Amino acid sequence: MPDAQQTVERMQLGLALQELRQRAGRSQQEAGTSIGKSYVRISQVEHGKGALKHHDLLTLLDFYDATAEERETILAIGVEARRRAPKRSYTDVLPEAFQRLADLQANASQIRQYTSGTFPGLIQSPDYVRALIKVAGSVWYETDEAEAKVAFRLEQQRRVLEAARPKVLTFVFTEDALSNTLGDASVMQGQILHVLQLMAKHPAMTVQVLPSGTADNPALGGSLIILDFVSAPRIGYAPAIYGPTTYYNQPSDTQPMGRAFERVHELALSPEASKALLIESLKET
Template sequence: MADAQQTVERMQLGLVLQELRSRSGRSQQEAGQAIGRAYVRISQVEHGKGALKQEELVVLLDLYGASRAERETVLALGVQARRRAPRRAYTDVLPDAFQRLADLQANASRIRHYTSGVFPGLLQSAEYVEAVIRACDGVWWDAASGQAETRIAFRLDQQRRALAAQPKSMSFVFTEDALRTVVGSESVMRSQILHVLQLAERHPSTSVQILRSTTVGNPALGGSLIVLDFSNAPRIGYAPTLYGPTTYYDQPADTTSMACAFDRASELALSPAESRALLIESLKEF
């Protein structure tokens, strides 16, 4: 059987199934036998190159000992993965969408991330992460729900996974006002700047650039975007929003434009060496 086109939803389904199988200690051979398929088919699905029938997914979920929430998510992803109708973008409205973004980031070979007014998530120190998320507690979710703690733990784990996973190139561009906007406290800001300097030092394949507030011609002004490239899958683009569901783009017309926007912002930004000097200089303010 020929491989199906890799789409965001098929890649998400595959990564979730791979994680559940690994956690259960089952092999691809065992999974294939459970649904009467060759292990090659399991490999195809786990790499986003196909989908499975609902009844096959149910058998695998039983085999993997999936929780009720995991079963609901996988079955819903399965419906999306089996769709053949063309679509412009994919909006992830399922619970724990941020977890699936982390899966994609961990498996990417290259990450390009532009933000305006805030340090990119993968560059945030633990103190900065907590301050950002605490500011949203009781606003975007019920303070009594315990979501703040869950989101803080997730963000830190997301960073660990992205940095510890397969070697990848990571390029970050953020606007200069992120250095001036106090998040948490001046102490938090100082530790955040030091964290970025240390991170860039420890990971030579990571590029950090700052876009001056006086720069003219920024095509991503006021926005934020993430471009993910994979060694064996199509490029995916993601435009973070302040509130609402997660929307992904995997059509070349969209992802090419998003990559061009990032590259243009990178061209306009200070060089990594100049950005490092500005970070060091900004420490004097805190």
């Protein structure tokens, strides 16, 4: 059977099934046997190059001892993954959407992220994460979810920054992130130190600051995440302050998103000048 076109939905399905299989301690051969397929078919699905029929998914989820919530979510993704005609975009309205974004980031070979007004999530210090989630939790969700969200964000960072195969990471954020206080001055000082330490620890990581007042910023007021993979189409994601996660993987969308990121990358200070600005701002906080 020829490989199907890789889409966001198929990649999410594959990564979720792979995680369940590994948690259950099962091999691809065992998984294939459970549904009367070869391990090759399981491998195709786990790499986003195919989907499974509803009854095969049901059997596999039983074999993996999936929870009721996991079953409901994966079966819903399976419906989307089986669509023959790829859609221009995919909006993830299912529970635990951030888990699937984290899976995509962990699987990517290159991550480019631009944020406006805050430090990018992957380079936030633990205290900055807590302060950000505390503020958000007072409005957007129940406060008793806060610690779980903090733990999730820190694990997401670990999966990306400590990956066995190092990723190409480029972060650009606007200068006002340095003055938009979260928590108190000590939190902001710790955040700046955290970024400087990451820059020293990961010399291949690129961190740049886009100065306030920079003219002709094509992403003014917004944010972008662009994920590239070794053997899958590029995925673009424009985070929103509220609402479901929408992904794009058609070139008609990901190409301009890539151009927008390259433009803010060009407009931003060099990594060396950005480092100097961070050190200077550390003295002022």
